[in-house]
Amino acid sequence: MDLKKLRYAPTHEWAILEGDTCTVGITKYAVEQLTDVVYIELPDVGDNVFAGDSFGEIESVKAVSDLYSPVNGEIIAINEPLISDPSAITKDPYGKGWMIKIKAERGSNLNKMLSLEQYEKQIASDNH
Amino acid sequence: MSYVLNTGPDQKAMLDKIGARSLEELFAFIPPELRLKRPVQVPAALCEIELQQHMSELAKVNRSADDAVCFLGGGSYDHFIPAVVDAIAGRSEFYTAYTPYQAEASQGSLQAFFEYQTLICQLTGMDVANASLYDGGSAVAESVLMALSINPKRTKVLVAESVHPEYRQTLTTYQKNLSTQPVTLPTPDGFLDPDALKKAMDDDTLCVIVQHPNFFGCLEDVEQLAKICHERGGLFIVSFDPISLGILKRPGQYGADIAVAEGQSLGNPMVYGGPYLGIMACREEFVRKIPGRLVGQTTDRNGKRCWVLTLQTREQHIRREKATSNICTNQGLFALRAAAYMAALGPQGLKETASLCLRKAHYLAEQLQQIPGVSLRFRRPFFKEFTIQLPGGVPGMLTRILQKGYHAGLHLGRWYPSLGNCLSLAVTEKRTRQEMDGLATALTAEWKGKIIAE
Numbered sequence: 001m002d003l004k005k006l007r008y009a010p011t012h013e014w015a016i017l018e019g020d021t022c023t024v025g026i027t028k029y030a031v032e033q034l035t036d037v038v039y040i041e042l043p044d045v046g047d048n049v050f051a052g053d054s055f056g057e058i059e060s061v062k063a064v065s066d067l068y069s070p071v072n073g074e075i076i077a078i079n080e081p082l083i084s085d086p087s088a089i090t091k092d093p094y095g096k097g098w099m100i101k102i103k104a105e106r107g108s109n110l111n112k113m114l115s116l117e118q119y120e121k122q123i124a125s126d127n128h
Numbered sequence: 129m130s131y132v133l134n135t136g137p138d139q140k141a142m143l144d145k146i147g148a149r150s151l152e153e154l155f156a157f158i159p160p161e162l163r164l165k166r167p168v169q170v171p172a173a174l175c176e177i178e179l180q181q182h183m184s185e186l187a188k189v190n191r192s193a194d195d196a197v198c199f200l201g202g203g204s205y206d207h208f209i210p211a212v213v214d215a216i217a218g219r220s221e222f223y224t225a226y227t228p229y230q231a232e233a234s235q236g237s238l239q240a241f242f243e244y245q246t247l248i249c250q251l252t253g254m255d256v257a258n259a260s261l262y263d264g265g266s267a268v269a270e271s272v273l274m275a276l277s278i279n280p281k282r283t284k285v286l287v288a289e290s291v292h293p294e295y296r297q298t299l300t301t302y303q304k305n306l307s308t309q310p311v312t313l314p315t316p317d318g319f320l321d322p323d324a325l326k327k328a329m330d331d332d333t334l335c336v337i338v339q340h341p342n343f344f345g346c347l348e349d350v351e352q353l354a355k356i357c358h359e360r361g362g363l364f365i366v367s368f369d370p371i372s373l374g375i376l377k378r379p380g381q382y383g384a385d386i387a388v389a390e391g392q393s394l395g396n397p398m399v400y401g402g403p404y405l406g407i408m409a410c411r412e413e414f415v416r417k418i419p420g421r422l423v424g425q426t427t428d429r430n431g432k433r434c435w436v437l438t439l440q441t442r443e444q445h446i447r448r449e450k451a452t453s454n455i456c457t458n459q460g461l462f463a464l465r466a467a468a469y470m471a472a473l474g475p476q477g478l479k480e481t482a483s484l485c486l487r488k489a490h491y492l493a494e495q496l497q498q499i500p501g502v503s504l505r506f507r508r509p510f511f512k513e514f515t516i517q518l519p520g521g522v523p524g525m526l527t528r529i530l531q532k533g534y535h536a537g538l539h540l541g542r543w544y545p546s547l548g549n550c551l552s553l554a555v556t557e558k559r560t561r562q563e564m565d566g567l568a569t570a571l572t573a574e575w576k577g578k579i580i581a582e
Contacts, residue, residue, distance in 0.1 A: 039416065059416070064441045066450070 001094040007070070007113035010122060014094065015070040017110050022071050022102040026058070028093050029123050034060035040086045042078045042099060049073060049102060056099070058089070067099065071108040077101040191530060193398050197563045198535045199492075201513045201554025202343065203264055203292055203390045204398050207371065207481070208558050209469070213395040216468040217461060224461065231421075231437045237460065238435035242423040244467035251373050251470065251478075252387045253380025254409035258420040260463040261406025261456055264390025265298035268337060268367055270408065270419050270453055271386045272299060275335040275363045276308060277417050277452065282334035282362075285310045288320040290342035291367060293543035299337075308334065316546075318344045318506030318515065322352045329356060335363040335385075341372055344540075345489075345513030345552060346506050354383035370394050370407065370466075372511050374475075374482025379409075386410045395469025396462050405462035416442060419453030484557035485512035488564065492555050495568040501575055505550050513554045515540065515547070519575050522551055532570045 006014045012030035016023050031037065039059040049055045054066040055075075078100050082088060089097040114122065139151065148154040155163070174182060198206040217223065221236055228234035241259040248257035261267045272285055285308045287296055296312070303310050313320055313328055320338055329336075336357040340348040350366060357364040363385040371393045379387035391405030392398070410418050416439065424438030437443075444451040473481065489512045496502050501519030518525070522539040529536045541548035555564070 041416075059441055062441070064447060064450070 003094065004116050006094070006116065007110040008116065008119035009068060009070055009113055011066075011068050013068055013070060015110055015113060017071075017104060017108065020073075020104050020106070020108070021076070022073065022104045022108070022110075023098050024055075024067075024070065024100050024102065025093055025098045026067070026089065027119070031090050031093050031097075034058065034062065034065065036061045037086045037089050040082050040089065040099070042083065043075050045075050045078060047075045049075060049100075058086075069102065070110060070113055071102055071104040073102040073104040073108065075100055076103045191535070193535065196530060196533050196535050197559070197567065198398075199537045199553040199555065199559070199567065200398075200535045201345075201552060202538045203294070203392070204402065204404070205371075205393050205512075205554055205556055206398060206558055207393050207556045209395050209397060210472045212472050213465050213468045217465045222461070222464055232435075235435060237464075238423050238437075240464050240467055241421075241460070242425055242435050243471070244463045245423060247467055247470040248407055248409055251370060251378070252368070252384075252409045253378030254384070254387050255380075255412035256415050256418060256422070257407070257409040258418050258422055258458075260391070260458040260460065261388075261408050261420055262459065263403035263406045264367065264388070264392075265292070265295040265406075266302075266403075266455070266457075267388035267390075267406035267408050268292075268295045268365070269299045269302035270406070270456060271337070271365045271388050272303065272308065272335060273306075273453060274386060274410070274414070274417050274419060275365065276306065278363065278414055279334055279361075282332050283307055283309050284330065284333045285335055285337070286313055286325070286328055286333060286362075287311070287337045288313050288315055288339065288342065288348070290315040290319060290344055290346070290348070291337055291339040292343045295339075295367065315342070315344075318342075318346045318508050319348050320353060322349055322356055325353055326356050329360040329362060331360060333357075333360055333362040335365050337365045337367070339367040340376075341369055341511045341513065343552075344506055344508075344515045345510040345554075346508035346515075347376075347510065350377075350379075350384075351382045358383060369511065371478070371482055371485060374478035374480070375486060376482075376511065380411075385414070391459075391462065391466050394466035395472075396465050403459065405459045405466055407466075415439065417452060419451075419456040420458055481557050482511075485555060488512075488557070488559050489514060489553075489555035491561070492553065492559075492564045492567070495564060496553075496571065499568065499572050499575060502571070505547070512556065513552060515550050515552045518549050518551055520549065522549060525571075525574050528574065529567075529570050534567050534570055536567060536571070 006016050008014055012027050014025050014027050037058060037060050042056045049069040050072050051069055053069055055069045056067045058065050058067060079098050193206040228237055231238060245257040245259060261270055287310065289312050300310060313324060338348050338353055340350050342348055354364045364383055365386045366379050366384045368379055368387055368389045370389050370391060387409045389407040391407045396404050422438045423435050426434060426436055428434045440446060442452045444454045493504060493514050496516055497504060503517050505515040505517045522541060526536055526539060537551040537553040540550040540552055
């Protein structure tokens, strides 16, 4: 996965819009902050999600965090294997660790999200 | 209550410490219109000897279960408490109502709660139990909040009218500002008719709540009800009587998803009307949704067995508005007593206790039905409680019978207008034949004159 093609949320989700399909996961930085991921809760296929609203949650030994959707739309796929074994999120956050695919509402875009460069800047400033 | 010093010199020392010259100066910031401008009207102070006499006079006015033979039930029961329960719970290491704030520093308490949870799981046949909730009523209400977080898309909450009326009131309070729609299912024959449940179920039904044995003492058709509930994807919540599980099937065996109870029966005295002990257990798949504290077992860095709070990431002090609950006060001391009680009785002791309750309750029911005009209100199997129909007004009779030394039972008209002449009686293993015959004689005398007069 070319990280430059992805867009990023300040809440550490990544997203890519291909046609009207938006794929969402969380970044390597988020995974490192969470440490050991033990559990993930994802929506059902057919559920509606809304930009900025929580679509699920991820639990590590340290904390439970919400996962936020970048667009309005309908869930068309979830990464089912993660529910029984979430380790792919840690091992391959941009590949096998993807979480959901959303059929984005007509006219959706990811323009408000951060580029890789902007996101890396945010992380760097978070760490100071 | 301990003796708290508050002499003139004490007050002066405190005022000096905070830099106020007088009490008047200390209270000066309170607006004058809010100040009481006359002396508080209380009697003159008593000396310690007088005070102790006064308090024991007041205590004598109360007729506790030790002063009159107790057939009261409805959630709080006069069961026997082995002395070992007081001996363990009274140890200074344990004697606090609070879960320690630095939990892992109190390994003894955590071990005791872990054992409590284990015993509750064994008792109920459920996979997971929490370290207790506030009381039976709030446990029922919390189970609905839990169901809602398991399945947020559904809204309908079906509750049998045979569930304790005060538990249902608590539930109503909790649900007031939620998206749920509470629906009470009538139980005119003293139990929830499975066909009525079938008609009430739809795809929007979040959960079904029943009590078994129910508030009238009757058994519910729990297996059938659970099946009907699950067919439409609802969660089956049961409020059970812990002692009844000595002989009745366990909630885990008949398909309960969440099992809750008032735990007073397990080694806790009938004091101050509660709150006593809220029990909650669930199936393993819901472990992340169960409110309250969970104690888990692990090993320390030296490989020794130890205990920790588990799944704390979902607790209110870490997750605030997204916590599983923010109102799930626990009852550490009563949970500890329950653990000591269950350990002392063991499965065999619990079974014997339950069969004694069952047999004695049926003996008393037989005796009371001999009285002209008295009959069992519901034709249903019952455990240790049952409901009788009386030929006349209940409240006056209760007062007169109490003068003869019997707490005869609960007047059901208090909660059910259609059961105005009905009395619910509970019989524990403590009741003797003599006591039960005594009550029957007193009741016979009560109605005798009246029947003749009519």
